[in-house]
Amino acid sequence: MSASYDPRAFPPFAVTVDIVVLSVVDDLAVLTVRRGEQPFAGRQALPGGFVRPQESVADAAWRELAEETGLGPDVLPGVHLEQLATFGEVDRDPRMRVVSVAHLAMVPQRPLPTAGTDAADARWTPVADATGLAFDHDDILQVALERVRAKLEYTTLATSLIGPDFTLGELQAVYEAVWGCRLQRANFRRKVLATPGFVQATDRSRTGRQGGAPATVYVAGDGAALTPPMMRP
Amino acid sequence: MSASYDPRAFPPFAVTVDIVVLSVVDDLAVLTVRRGEQPFAGRQALPGGFVRPQESVADAAWRELAEETGLGPDVLPGVHLEQLATFGEVDRDPRMRVVSVAHLAMVPQRPLPTAGTDAADARWTPVADATGLAFDHDDILQVALERVRAKLEYTTLATSLIGPDFTLGELQAVYEAVWGCRLQRANFRRKVLATPGFVQATDRSRTGRQGGAPATVYVAGDGAALTPPMMRP
DNA sequence: TGAATAGTGTCTTTGAGACAATATGCC
């Protein structure tokens, strides 16, 4: 630490949180909001906001997630939210010095934008189309995508992108949407079912959109790790 | 983003970088500095300091690393430095609101503390003894240790903890020091040598401290990934 | 000579990749 510690000696940094909220229905999609003011007015941006003086960075991320997604307190506790990385380039915001702590959230469904709330101008953008975002949010999104792709390899977090219940075919579709490649059914099933705590079978079955045999319905298990990992092809 | 963006509307956050500098000679050790002032005067702490207004967070980490380790510009470019996580609890510093971006550095040797510089009161502490650090630095260290243990599984970064050249026995000792367990020699050799770009053999050999056959000397290769990973037992 | 280390070989087991075969549903 420096010898001087007078708060006034240090010009103010603003600290913000930005959140990459991901979900899968058909494609992998990210929640974006339309900016109404300069700079980058009219452009899409990641949801985020300032950390308040009496609020931890983690609390700020949860608050912004609740405000921007419109998710209620019933489903929020089951949402996965983790810190991603901090972006601290000097000129990343043209107005002042802003350091942003980026977060990654994985939600099990796509909540509908709710009129009259902050989420009113939020929308889901397929990640393939999410370019030209405001500030350095393109960079943040790329870091988030690499993180989630890697995490599906060694954790059971794919279950947090769908749900609350799902078939193994739907779970495989999540992997294929995130990784952008096809997987072999039989090997995927073998790996998932052999991993303790990944999924838990129910006594229900379900038939998909285009027919086919009814598939067993599963819910997420209580396991978190996937050892050995399931590697991307 | 909030509707108001007046810098004066936001109480000042201080932004710091703290660095977990790790190295291995016999044990895994972390560089700590003794605090001379309140709070936590006399306690050991991680090296760190304020991010300057015209300096990116990454630049601040490199500057602090250079100042605190005394490493010269000849070896610094070869040092591994990466962002670890950001610690933003409200009361982590009793004096004012400080958000710290923690970093992880892996240096190939233990540079000697240099009198007359910031590094004068720096010292290497075996990680097993590094408890009771100032602020939330115990937590930061634990996150760093888990990160480096995981990274040895799927990257070739172990070579950045020794060097510039080494035998396979010494490389194995790095893994054993970081993971805290013994590995089987034959299997370790097979994995390292089968991984493209992990190590590169030289035409030299070297004999260890307690005799034994002379071992081939290697240098780090140009590969970064280790696929499939080498799993901890 | 004995202890310690380096290097090589091999047997076994685990798990992933690829693919086939059968069953069950919707249209």
Place this chain on the structure above:
DNA sequence: GGCATATTGTCTCAAAGACACTATTCA
């Protein structure tokens, strides 16, 4: 019936785990 999906089985191959054996150096 035709198509799509689910479920199970099997063969093969790559890689890790465990362990044995030999060679070389220092004390």
